[in-house]
Amino acid sequence: MAADTFYVLDFDRCIGDTDGVQTVLEEVLKEETGILPDTFRSARTRIESEGKTFDTIRHVHMLLEEAGSSVTWEHIRERLIERAKSVNLLLPQARELLQILNDRQLHYGIITYGVEEAWQLPKLEITGLLEVPPLVTHIEEKGKLLTGWKQPDGTFIVPPALSKEFLPLNVPRLVFLDDKAKSFWGIPEGVEGVHVVAPGGNKLPAQQGELPPSVSDVVGIAGAIALLFGE
Ligand SMILES: [Mg+2]
Numbered sequence: 164m165a166a167d168t169f170y171v172l173d174f175d176r177c178i179g180d181t182d183g184v185q186t187v188l189e190e191v192l193k194e195e196t197g198i199l200p201d202t203f204r205s206a207r208t209r210i211e212s213e214g215k216t217f218d219t220i221r222h223v224h225m226l227l228e229e230a231g232s233s234v235t236w237e238h239i240r241e242r243l244i245e246r247a248k249s250v251n252l253l254l255p256q257a258r259e260l261l262q263i264l265n266d267r268q269l270h271y272g273i274i275t276y277g278v279e280e281a282w283q284l285p286k287l288e289i290t291g292l293l294e295v296p297p298l299v300t301h302i303e304e305k306g307k308l309l310t311g312w313k314q315p316d317g318t319f320i321v322p323p324a325l326s327k328e329f330l331p332l333n334v335p336r337l338v339f340l341d342d343k344a345k346s347f348w349g350i351p352e353g354v355e356g357v358h359v360v361a362p363g364g365n366k367l368p369a370q371q372g373e374l375p376p377s378v379s380d381v382v383g384i385a386g387a388i389a390l391l392f393g394e
Pocket of ligand 1: 173174175176177341342343
């Protein structure tokens with residue numbers, strides 16, 4: 164298969180409301196096990212302030228064990244999915260962006276960085292993104308991952324996991340949206356990098372840092388839509 168462009172979307176804090184997901188998780192944990200949000204949050208704040216990615220699911224397992232709880236992660240996950248049906252856990256304009264991509268029949272997928280795949284995929288399920296092909300990577304500098312797709316003729320082969328048809332897709336151009344500066348490190352020529360900065364400014368150390376000169380800064384997904392589609 165071939166197309167003009169493939170759109171690579173980041174999930175956490177880019178199209179997905181990671182903090183909102185966290186809040187729902189904290190509520191469910193409290194209801195099901197009595198574990199208080201503060202207990203959960205303090206560990207997360209400490210780890211993220213060190214510029215590291217917080218490993219949510221491992222932490223939940225640890226808290227359940229410490230509390231001597233008989234509740235399983237599977238139970239928590241089911242309650243979470245049930246609860247999330249009534250809340251919007253995508254960031255502003257993310258739904259509109261997906262609508263534009265769908266309406267124009269453009270190819271897109273989610274590449275999410277996570278130390279544990281076990282939490283990345285339920286997050287997509289919770290936020291109603293199961294129909295979008297996901298790829299979970301352990302490479303924090305996603306630019307390096309995209310470099311691996313590059314062919315000798317300068318085009319890219321998008322892996323089958325990111326296509327709804329499960330076929331490799333050959334494209335001359337990639338558009339790559341992400342909130343973390345580090346994600347853009349090592350991006351090859353032919354990738355249009357779009358650094359999505361939160362409307363109030365990016366707060367996490369991992370979101371800050373040098374950007375390659377080819378990458379554009381935009382404010383929120385609304386800014387990305389304006390840049391990419393002039394809407
Ligand atoms: Mg992100």
